[in-house]
Amino acid sequence: xxxxxxxxxxxxxxxxxxxxxxxxxxxxxxxxxxxxxxxxxxxxxxxxxxxxxxxxxxxxxxxxxxxxxxxxxxxxxxxxxxxxxxxxxxxxxxxxxxxxxxxxxxxxxxxxxxxxxxxxxxxxxxxxxxxxxxxxxxxxxxxxxxxxxxxxxxxxxxxxxxxxxxxxxxxxxxxxxxxxxxxxxxxxxxxxxxxxxxxxxxxxxxxxxxxxxxxxxxxxxxxxxxxxxxxxxxxxxxxxxxxxxxxxxxxxxxxxxxxxxx
Amino acid sequence: xxxxxxxxxxxxxxxxxxxxxxxxxxxxxxxxxxxxxxxxxxxxxxxxxxxxxxxxxxxxxxxxxxxxxxxxxxxxxxxxxxxxxxxxxxxxxxxxxxxxxxxxxxxxxxxxxxxxxxxxxxxxxxxxxxxxxxxxxxxxxxxxxxxxxxxxxxxxxxxxxxxxxxxxxxxxxxxxxxxxxxxxxxxxxxxxxxxxxxxxxxxxxxxxxxxxxxxxxxxxxxxxxxxxxxxxxxxxxxxxxxx
Numbered sequence: 001x002x003x004x005x006x007x008x009x010x011x012x013x014x015x016x017x018x019x020x021x022x023x024x025x026x027x028x029x030x031x032x033x034x035x036x037x038x039x040x041x042x043x044x045x046x047x048x049x050x051x052x053x054x055x056x057x058x059x060x061x062x063x064x065x066x067x068x069x070x071x072x073x074x075x076x077x078x079x080x081x082x083x084x085x086x087x088x089x090x091x092x093x094x095x096x097x098x099x100x101x102x103x104x105x106x107x108x109x110x111x112x113x114x115x116x117x118x119x120x121x122x123x124x125x126x127x128x129x130x131x132x133x134x135x136x137x138x139x140x141x142x143x144x145x146x147x148x149x150x151x152x153x154x155x156x157x158x159x160x161x162x163x164x165x166x167x168x169x170x171x172x173x174x175x176x177x178x179x180x181x182x183x184x185x186x187x188x189x190x191x192x193x194x195x196x197x198x199x200x201x202x203x204x205x206x207x208x209x210x211x212x213x214x215x216x217x218x219x220x221x222x223x224x225x226x227x228x229x230x231x232x233x234x235x236x237x238x239x240x241x242x243x244x245x246x247x248x249x250x251x252x253x254x255x256x257x258x259x260x261x262x
Numbered sequence: 263x264x265x266x267x268x269x270x271x272x273x274x275x276x277x278x279x280x281x282x283x284x285x286x287x288x289x290x291x292x293x294x295x296x297x298x299x300x301x302x303x304x305x306x307x308x309x310x311x312x313x314x315x316x317x318x319x320x321x322x323x324x325x326x327x328x329x330x331x332x333x334x335x336x337x338x339x340x341x342x343x344x345x346x347x348x349x350x351x352x353x354x355x356x357x358x359x360x361x362x363x364x365x366x367x368x369x370x371x372x373x374x375x376x377x378x379x380x381x382x383x384x385x386x387x388x389x390x391x392x393x394x395x396x397x398x399x400x401x402x403x404x405x406x407x408x409x410x411x412x413x414x415x416x417x418x419x420x421x422x423x424x425x426x427x428x429x430x431x432x433x434x435x436x437x438x439x440x441x442x443x444x445x446x447x448x449x450x451x452x453x454x455x456x457x458x459x460x461x462x463x464x465x466x467x468x469x470x471x472x473x474x475x476x477x478x479x480x481x482x483x484x485x486x487x488x489x490x491x492x493x494x495x496x497x498x499x500x501x502x503x504x505x
Binding site for chain 2: 046049050051066068069070073074075077079088089091092093096134167173
């Protein structure tokens with residue numbers, strides 16, 4: 001089943017950003033949109049997200065489910081601790097009755113949520129309990145009350161991942177979320193994301209052929225000439241990334257690199 | 263603290279030195295001793311006038327800050343409103359408050375109201391302009407996320423834009439606290455018999471220069487303390503809010 005589709009062409013001024021594309025996202029699995037910087041990968045992702053792109057788009061964008069977004073800039077709120085950041089979506093929608101300054105080390109705390117949920121949009125579980133489970137899942141259980149300033153780059157992306165999971169959307173848009181991380185942290189985040197985002201439809205925008213080779217069930221190569229579907233001969237283990245050192249993964253990575261250079 | 267003391271002593275010595283060397287008569291430049299004497303002899307009167315001025319400063323500062331912050335938030339909501347109001351705001355700052363003060367006295371009488379109005383006019387601009395600057399600089403990544411999460415404009419304002427702009431609001435408020443007493447004194451100069459400004463005009467007319475200097479001294483100390491208290495209150499609020 002198609003859950004999102006972008007068909008058309010984007011322009012910056014009078015210059016086409018990319019040739020006409022037709023990108024269809026089917027339900028389930030990871031789709032990697034691979035390409036060099038500046039060919040409009042993020043533009044396509046932002047079109048699906050319904051965000052400003054800075055480019056003029058002629059065509060149509062359809063999407064049948066709500067999305068969650070995770071980008072290279074984790075976009076954490078500096079005055080909220082990890083828990084506050086993970087639950088920010090609930091607060092922004094008015095599902096969590098809390099002010100904008102509820103939590104910080106050594107300060108006033110917001111009490112537990114009393115009474116029934118005010119809206120049906122949130123899953124039945126108590127948001128704070130759910131946030132705690134997710135923060136544990138990304139391995140930051142002992143840092144739930146830390147502010148973003150006291151976290152490393154990798155830990156900040158873990159918070160962003162927990163926040164994305166808290167949103168609990170069927171379609172997850174990842175805009176180069178790991179490209180600012182060091183190689184080891186990046187590999188760990190790829191493993192963690194593959195595990196925790198299992199069962200959701202994921203669109204991953206990346207310029208890293210190694211990342212596409214590890215994570216893509218489908219790989220789409222975007223170049224100035226347009227969009228090409230790259231055959232992916234390898235299966236991906238359920239809820240995991242492909243091993244970074246397997247010969248066939250390295251071969252796929254090399255092929256993708258050649259495709260990008262062509 | 264030691265540098266401040268040294269500075270005060272230096273100024274006093276220079277002041278007294280000028281009087282001795284140039285032989286200035288006391289009605290042109292009173293000696294530090296004469297000013298201290300005037301301050302002591304008129305302490306009750308000065309304190310009464312200072313109380314009025316302080317009340318005007320505090321009310322004007324409060325009112326002007328609330329107006330300025332409110333205006334900034336309204337402008338933060340609407341680009342169109344900002345487009346209309348920004349030139350008007352800038353234009354309003356080209357009118358010297360000094361020129362407006364007599365008109366305000368004409369409209370509002372000789373009581374506290376025109377003084378508070380002048381203070382409000384002086385206070386609201388730095389607050390509004392600094393706060394609006396902060397409101398329009400929320401990190402784009404956070405705004406994108408909020409939009410994808412389905413936040414309303416009001417909640418984005420409340421949960422993201424306002425807290426992110428608090429440091430700039432504080433800058434505006436600290437600046438406004440220093441300027442607020444100027445507004446009150448301008449108002450007092452123009453009309454009415456109460457407040458340090460009125461006292462200065464009155465004393466000046468009777469050549470009581472030492473009393474003018476004494477009132478000026480009290481005004482300066484009051485301004486420094488007021489600005490300091492505002493800065494401390496803001497720093498405290500910041501720690502509380504963890505910004």
